[in-house]
Amino acid sequence: MSHTEFAGQLALVTGASRGIGAAIALELAGRGLLVVGTATTPDGASRISEALSGFAGCQGRVLDVRDAPGVDALIAELIQSHGALQVLVNNAGITRDNLAMRMKDEEWDDVLDTNLRAVFRMSRAVMRSMMKQRYGRIINITSVVGAWGNAGQANYAAAKAGVAGMTRALARELGSRNITVNCVAPGFIQTDMTAGLTAEQHQAL
Template structure:
């Protein structure tokens, strides 16, 4: 069940904490991956580690494709590069994102534009580019990684929350446009997940966060990877335009 054998997947931000967990989850189910990120060396190291840990599918090795998501020309070339390298893209996971936090009255225009550009516009461009090859194959799975704060808001993150909320609305619109072609589009919204960023918190800060989570702890990257792998599967073909919240009950939306 939930086998991704014979499928090709493109994952952005693949060498990061949540991105790497998503990549592992898809690879373990048999998908061949195009791993994308802005740091070529990190991608190379992660690709080698993934192949060492999981192996490669029969269709070929996983590949790494460097892409700066703040550069629209590079973004527009990413789907064609993945199609050329893998032979097609069945699964697109828009995971990459950046933050430029600050209170609204002090937020610089460039900080607003940078976050919207990477977190929202790049995802739109990749969804648009993936539509044609997916429609041709009459199959596709698009999973956008949003955030609980895109639904609840968060002080000091107006740009980030706007981008994540925009992803949710954009996903619903796209889902309606392509549903008749066998393509689904959904979101996974993480809550607090243990990553390098959260590991920098001290014990007091961690305890305060965990106290707000009914599950009593932060999630793991594998929790997000499992949700993505399910939505990427053939069995999830009747689920579209939805958001799966993975937050330990912190916000029951």
């Protein structure tokens, strides 16, 4: 793939302040895309801006992907200021691990809201613009846990399996408009989110 193939395109990467999201944002910026990375806190957004400081126009922004009005407002702002949004990477995610018999409704809801509902919300927000320009790339970060399952992660597994199914459905809906929708399911990667896993959980993954 040429490093100039996507030069000048606008990419939005959620959860870009650390781990996989930070690496994705840097890679896209290095390939010439104008990258806007999101984090839930001002400190996180500042880290993104600092990491991308060597690339003109790239920046970090504060966004809670669970906040529907906030999502719509940011997408509208980016489209208005840049004319189009070509690439969306849905990477933001959380874990609230617990055995199913002990899992609280809030632990289930928090993970499903962030890891599944927000992926739909972000994707829906960019669809109209991508369809109008007849071009778009939506990449959803899932997990092998969505396919294999993992003890103590019923909520996370359900959310990631849901993202995989939604990805296939959206690909069928949008493919005729030259919009591709794909998901990537990483195996175990050492990040801040996985640092709290036990040795047994590491082995299971």
